[in-house]
Amino acid sequence: MNLETLSAIAPAKLNLFLHITGRRDDGYHELETLFTFLNYGDTLHFKERPDQEIVVAPMPGVANSDNLIYRAARMLQQRYEELGYAHKGVDISIDKVLPMGGGVGGGSSDAATTLLALNKMWQQRLSLAQLAELGVSLGADVPVFIHGYSALARGIGEQLHTVELPERWYLVVHPQVHISTAAVFTHPDLIRDSEKLPEQWQVAEQRNDCEPLVKKLYSEVEKTLMWLLKYAPSRMTGTGACCFAEFENEQAARNALEKLPEKWHGFIAKNLNKSPAHTALGLEK
Numbered sequence: 276m277n278l279e280t281l282s283a284i285a286p287a288k289l290n291l292f293l294h295i296t297g298r299r300d301d302g303y304h305e306l307e308t309l310f311t312f313l314n315y316g317d318t319l320h321f322k323e324r325p326d327q328e329i330v331v332a333p334m335p336g337v338a339n340s341d342n343l344i345y346r347a348a349r350m351l352q353q354r355y356e357e358l359g360y361a362h363k364g365v366d367i368s369i370d371k372v373l374p375m376g377g378g379v380g381g382g383s384s385d386a387a388t389t390l391l392a393l394n395k396m397w398q399q400r401l402s403l404a405q406l407a408e409l410g411v412s413l414g415a416d417v418p419v420f421i422h423g424y425s426a427l428a429r430g431i432g433e434q435l436h437t438v439e440l441p442e443r444w445y446l447v448v449h450p451q452v453h454i455s456t457a458a459v460f461t462h463p464d465l466i467r468d469s470e471k472l473p474e475q476w477q478v479a480e481q482r483n484d485c486e487p488l489v490k491k492l493y494s495e496v497e498k499t500l501m502w503l504l505k506y507a508p509s510r511m512t513g514t515g516a517c518c519f520a521e522f523e524n525e526q527a528a529r530n531a532l533e534k535l536p537e538k539w540h541g542f543i544a545k546n547l548n549k550s551p552a553h554t555a556l557g558l559e560k
């Protein structure tokens with residue numbers, strides 16, 4: 276039997292800005308946020324199995340049944356079953372480099388790459404729109420990773436408008452604190468009443484509405500931002516903890532990384548308008 280193998284990146288995302296414009300009755304927040312992808316992320320390896328099993332390599336700190344990779348694979352199998360399409364089982368291993376709870380969307384990106392890669396292995400039966408609809412129940416960030424292009428997101432992050440952004444270099448720093456997205460979104464002091472974006476806007480003039488609260492709760496995040504701001508314009512991504520500084524070229528970003536205090540972890544990456552997962556899997560919009 277010919278068992279197919281496939282590897283693909285699950286890239287990090289940055290929220291170049293994040294405004295919270297309201298709260299829905301179900302507790303989810305309405306956002307206006309600008310997503311771009313980085314040429315840096317986890318790598319997932321898929322190998323078809325002769326049976327129907329889904330076997331995901333253990334991930335420290337995450338129970339197998341909670342692993343978004345497992346949940347995405349199982350969800351896709353079930354959808355295929357409902358529609359009467361054939362599918363196989365799969366072994367999935369991962370080279371994890373993205374910090375968990377870091378605000379760079381690692382779990383959502385792993386889930387999205389799993390959906391994209393398995394749908395490709397199983398003859399592309401579902402469209403990207405169908406995969407995004409499936410994926411949003413795994414995480415609010417999954418749709419943008421399925422969409423695969425830099426986007427302004429509205430709603431809870433699932434209404435996506437493709438944008439073309441300039442390519443820049445980023446120094447992304449993880450202050451080595453774990454921040455729960457749910458804890459930030461349920462905090463009474465979170466800013467939740469930002470004005471909607473005007474017709475014309477500039478990224479530099481925007482902000483991350485979670486930043487004041489997270490800086491107050493986690494002094495390491497405040498210290499990280501103060502340190503980065505010495506080198507370049509800087510902001511937090513998502514609900515933290517990672518913060519990023521934006522540079523015109525790679526060398527300037529590297530010069531700053533060389534001076535990074537040892538207690539923090541940092542990496543350099545370039546943003547990409549097309550997700551490198553889509554490039555790796557040969558997917559078009």
Ligand SMILES: C[C@](O)(CO)[C@H](O)COP(=O)(O)OP(=O)(O)OC[C@H]1O[C@@H](n2ccc(N)nc2=O)[C@H](O)[C@@H]1O
Pocket residue numbers: 290293302303304305306308378383413414415416417430431432456457460461513514
């Ligand atoms: C903050 C962002 O990272 C911005 O990209 C995302 O919106 C968060 O996406 P995510 O981690 O995939 O979020 P989910 O796993 O769907 O939700 C985690 C928790 O965050 C809260 N949440 C999330 C997204 C959103 N628009 N409003 C929310 O209030 C919910 O209370 C939820 O319990």
Ligand SMILES: Nc1ncnc2c1ncn2[C@@H]1O[C@H](COP(=O)(O)OP(=O)(O)OP(=O)(O)O)[C@@H](O)[C@H]1O
Pocket residue numbers: 334336337341342343344374375376377378379380381382383385386414416456513514515516
């Ligand atoms: N494959 C996975 N990779 C990472 N985290 C996972 C995975 N599966 C489940 N999780 C759980 O999801 C939590 C959030 O992970 P994630 O890395 O996506 O956070 P994040 O970067 O803050 O995301 P976001 O920017 O979307 O808020 C982790 O703490 C972990 O318990």
